[in-house]
Amino acid sequence: MLCTLCPRKCRADRAVRPGFCGLGEEMLIARAAPHLWEEPPVSGTRGTGAVFFSGCTLRCVYCQNREISHTGAGRPFTPRQLSDTLKRLADLGVHSLSFITGTPFIPRILDALELWRPPLPLVWNTSGYEAVESLRLLEGAIDVWLPDLKHFSPRMGQLCAKAPDYFEHASAALKEVCRQAGPCAYNEEGIMTRGVLVRHLILPGLTGESMKLLTWIRDELPPGTPVSLMRQYLPCGEVGVPGLDRRITEKEYRRVRDHMLLLGLPGFLQEAESADSGFIPVFNAPESFI
Ligand code: SF4
Known part of the structure; x- marks a missing residue:
């Protein structure tokens, strides 16, 4: 079958050769373990059971997880093995289960959920670069959407x-997942059981892009859609894009944060201490x- 799962629509026959995402037919997973460092309504106090899939449809030059996004390092899993892994994670008492860059x-993943539907909120965590028709395949299966919104300009x-x-x-894609999820809902522990939480990572020298994206969220998404404003950008390896070889400054962070507050967007502001490579998981x- 020729793959058109993401907006690249590269039509690779993944049984024969990988597509742009670097992935063949086999499902590859690079980490499956409790993860404590997502936003509070996802991680809570006991963590989310995070399954990191190998490869990526976007492959940003500055990716902090480039070990898996650019090289495709990971272990092969069948849907049965994924289902068993989800059970083990749930048995540890995590608040939710997260599928990270699972688009390819x-x-x-749907086959695995046919085998066992976990009794926990299921979170879809991606770069935001999604094809609407693929997201529709997930309708009814995913409860919480955690997409990035990264770049405004084509350049x-x-x-x-x-x-x-x-x-x-x-x-x-964001409009589609807002349609699917409806208004945000939370359980008695403050864990999101349904909804969309949009993430935005501020990039150095690009506060203007950040502000345009936040304004778009205010104008185009349902009122009350929460935003997680992230400041942890760390240049990893040879980024190769002028200006992206440094962290953001305090002044840049404050400029974007103040814009978010002025717009009245609800959500989360990341602490400065989390801009540390120690928060990058081991893959x-x-x-x-587990
Ligand atoms: S998921 Fe991979 S193979 Fe499929 S269209 Fe996207 S980049 Fe191409």
Whole structure:
């Protein structure tokens, strides 16, 4: 079958050769373990059971998880093995289960959920670069959507991820998941059981892009959609884009934060201490799997 699961629509026959995402037919997972560092309504106090899939449809030049997004390092899993892993994570008492960059494996993830539907909120965590028709395959299966909204201009989409159409697709995808989820709902522990939480990572020198994206969220998404404003940008390896070789400054952070507050967007502001490479998970090691 020729793959059109993401907006690249590269039509790779993944049984024969990988597509842009670097992935063949086999489902590859680089980490499956409790994760404490998502936003409070996802991680709570006991963490989310996070399954990190290998490969990525976006492959940003500055990716902090490039070990898996750019190299595809990971272990092969069948839907049965994924289902068993989800059970083990749930048995540990996590608040939710998260699928991280699972887009290239949507049919196999759905197969796993056919085998066992976890009694926990299921979270879909991606770059936001999604095809609406693929998101519709997930309707009814996913409870909480945790998409990034990264780039506003075609120029930055092209420079950072060879995706000049990033905003076109990410904005359509956000509207689709807001339609699917409806208003946010929370349980008695403050864990999101339904809804959309939009993430935005501020990039150095690009506060203008951040502010345009936040204004778009205010104008185009349902009122009350929460936003997580992230400041942890760390240049990883050879970024190759002028200006992206440094962290953001305090002044840049405050400029975007103040804009978010002025717009009245609810959500989360990240602490400065979390801009540390110690928060990057270990992938594809014995301790990466429960
Ligand atoms: S998921 Fe991968 S193979 Fe499929 S269209 Fe996207 S980049 Fe191509």
